[in-house]
Amino acid sequence: METMKKLTETEKNEVVTKGYLMEVIEEGEIVTKDYLDEVMDKRDLTFTRVMEEMFEKQFERIKAYIDFRLAPLEEMAKDYYKFKDHVMKTLDWLVKSYEEFQESHDYLSGRYGDTQEKLDNHEKRILILEVDKLRKNKTN
Numbered sequence: 736m737e738t739m740k741k742l743t744e745t746e747k748n749e750v751v752t753k754g755y756l757m758e759v760i761e762e763g764e765i766v767t768k769d770y771l772d773e774v775m776d777k778r779d780l781t782f783t784r785v786m787e788e789m790f791e792k793q794f795e796r797i798k799a800y801i802d803f804r805l806a807p808l809e810e811m812a813k814d815y816y817k818f819k820d821h822v823m824k825t826l827d828w829l830v831k832s833y834e835e836f837q838e839s840h841d842y843l844s845g846r847y848g849d850t851q852e853k854l855d856n857h858e859k860r861i862l863i864l865e866v867d868k869l870r871k872n873k874t875n
């Protein structure tokens with residue numbers, strides 16, 4: 736305000752020279768473009784810093800909320816993997832037992848035909864022996 740008064744008074748009383756204006760500018764009594772740029776840069780930096788801090792705080796709150804909401808899912812996933820491991824271990828034993836059973840079944844199935852032929856042969860021989868025994872008994 737004082738500068739405006741000074742300039743206004745100067746305008747009324749005398750001619751303003753370039754030297755006089757330069758002197759007023761150098762003393763910092765008048766607002767210049769450089770001064771405004773400097774003030775705006777400081778203001779922008781402060782504003783940017785404040786906005787970054789606000790963004791960081793907001794981001795941390797959102798991250799904490801997401802972690803809170805995902806915690807039950809993570810716990811459920813851990814339980815699922817424990818259960819899956821238990822089931823797979825149990826199934827490993829069961830599958831191994833089944834494979835052993837299947838091998839013995841295959842072996843016995845292959846042997847069944849041979850055994851059946853021997854049984855049939857034995858039955859024929861027994862029948863022949865019994866018939867011979869009956870003939871001998873009739874003849875006696």
